[in-house]
Amino acid sequence: MEIFDHFRHFVAAVASWLTTAANWKGSSGVPELLWHQSELSVAVVVGAVVVGGGIGLVLGHSGRGGLVAVNAANAARAVPTLALLTLFAIIPSISLRAGGFLAAFLALVILAIPPILTNTYVGMREVDADVREAAKAMGLTGGQVLGTVELPLALPFILAGIRTAAVEVVATSTLAAYVSFSDLGTPVIAGLNTNNTVEAFAGALLVALLAAVVALGLGVLQRSLTPAPLRRPGRVGPLITATRTVSFQKT
């Protein structure tokens, strides 16, 4: 019974943290922290789409160097984001830019590029060679084949990669709070550091909620952007798709 009382007390304390007006106002209020995190995450995903998607499209279109790129992207998965964050955060020329934004941005872009690059490349390679040939035979230029044939057919893969990356970025951007970038990770880190379990828990709930909303929201977006004939049955696609194909990129 004592444990149960303790539990009830804890839940009440978390609820009261979440409903305290002071935690929703000012520069360390939840809306401001959420805004910081959204800004950072959107910037990172856009950056990763430009770099990773661009490389993936070019390699997928030409069909060259893809194996190297996919393996390199896979190896990049092993790079601990915490190490990159701390490293960038203590290099003076990076850390001081925009309140730690640049350091967090760079570390997270490196995290977000691999899934987007891999999925884009794999999606481009999955395009039926006959379809590509037919498009060429109809007189389409290389650019037109890429834009009107390959890209639409590869789109489900690319969108899945962007979704995976976005979910990872939103989740990992909470770590940026460790290097003093203020976002929803801030109450979690502060709570863990000061043994304020209520604050940590309340922050964690918000972070988990945000990640879930992003995962589901992008799933719906992914589905509505996928050309109708390519849609698979079922409502929202799985979070990870490319692992199947990547698993065959053996060395």
Add this chain to the structure above:
Amino acid sequence: MVAPVAAAQPFFQWSYVSGQWGQISSDLLQHISLSLLALGIGLAISVPLALLAWRFRLLRVPVVGVASTLYIIPSLALFAILGPITGYVASYPTAEIALVGYTLLILIWNTLAGLDAVPSDTREAATAMGYSPTARLLRVDLPLALPFVFGGVRIAAATVIGLVTVTALIGLGGLGQQITYGFSIVDFYTPIIVGLVLSVALAAVCDLLLVGLQRLLVPWTRSARRTRVA
């Protein structure tokens, strides 16, 4: 030997590595044990669950749903959520639940994809030879799905090895402790670089070992691939 940098401190100090080797190697060992434990538990949970979800289609949605939820929740948030129950400081259960939770979706999804990819001719032949559905699943479908399972293990291993560093924020972390230590001292890059490089090296060695193990356990994938290319 040491690359000079504009900062007062050199970018990398070999003397730190030699002087602190005892601490570094014990961090490395903790990193390996945290990762292996997470992968082992992850596999022990994922493969049976995936088999069940494949055998009984109704289970597929809840199994993948729960695994996806665990995959989505940020590890840092999971530490804070689990902390009141399993302990905040240097708690192996807290760290392992978060790490294992992250491997589940990767492993389950790959196993399911592998089972889905078994040619229907093979499956029909097995049925015609008198295999019961469960026997067929274990003795025909699962072995043929192994390349996919290995693909999942390789990705899960790389992900977990990278993620272990985050557990430094609750006092474990393996090589992550080098990272937080370096960050706690002004202008001291060396420990962070040690943590980064050793963590990536560990992932690379682990991947090579897994590829070797795959060749040993699933030798037919190599010849299968050659035939497809030819």
